[in-house]
Every structure is written in C-alpha cells, then in structure tokens.
Amino acid sequence: MRQRRRGTATYDIQFRAIAPSSGEPIGLIVNVGAQSDFYPGYPLTKRGICCRMISSQHGREFTGSHYEKLKKVYSSWICMNPPRRRENTITRYHLTEEQ
Numbered sequence: 274m275r276q277r278r279r280g281t282a283t284y285d286i287q288f289r290a291i292a293p294s295s296g297e298p299i300g301l302i303v304n305v306g307a308q309s310d311f312y313p314g315y316p317l318t319k320r321g322i323c324c325r326m327i328s329s330q331h332g333r334e335f336t337g338s339h340y341e342k343l344k345k346v347y348s349s350w351i352c353m354n355p356p357r358r359r360e361n362t363i364t365r366y367h368l369t370e371e372q
Contacts, residue, residue: 287326289344301345302326308352311359317350318366 285306290299304326308317326346335342352359 301347302330304346304348306348306350308350309354311352311355 285304287302287304290301290303291297292299311317326348327343330343334344355362
C-alpha cells in the first residue's frame with residue numbers, strides 16, 4: 274500500500290516481472306486481484322484500466338515529462354460469483370491506438 278496525492282490505493286498482489294533467461298527486470302508491472310462483487314456499482318472496465326498504477330509511477334519510475342519511461346501495466350482479476358453466462362470465461366480489455 275502506497276500513499277498517493279489522491280488518497281490511498283491498495284493492491285492485492287503487485288509485482289515486477291523478470292526475464293527468465295537473463296534475470297533482467299522487464300519494463301512492466303503486474304497486478305493480480307480478486308473481485309468479490311461482479312456488480313460493484315461502477316463499471317469494472319474503468320477500474321481495470323489501472324490509472325493509479327500508471328500515475329503512481331511519476332516520481333518513482335520517471336520525473337518531469339519523461340513518459341517514455343512508463344512501465345506497462347497488466348491487471349488480472351479473478352471475479353467471484355459471476356453471472357452463470359460469464360462463468361469460466363476470460364474477458365480481455367486493452368488500449369490501442371487507432372487513426
């Protein structure tokens with residue numbers, strides 16, 4: 274748990290990845306968590322984008338406007354008690370550039 278300017282953010286499990294062959298750190302952050310309420314009263318997609326995990330890198334991974342040093346963020350959620358039609362499924366959301 275880290276204190277942020279916008280309040281406190283708690284992550285279930287957050288770790289950095291290491292390349293298995295070289296042992297070198299990889300430029301990404303992985304978050305794994307459990308969601309006990311499939312309908313928490315807000316869109317899970319908005320929470321799943323992990324804006325706090327991205328914005329928290331300022332001052333730690335980069336300073337000023339060196340956004341090229343941002344680490345990729347991957348978030349995996351295990352949703353408990355989903356509707357029957359969503360049981361045993363995987364849903365993927367991603368941000369892509371389109372022109």
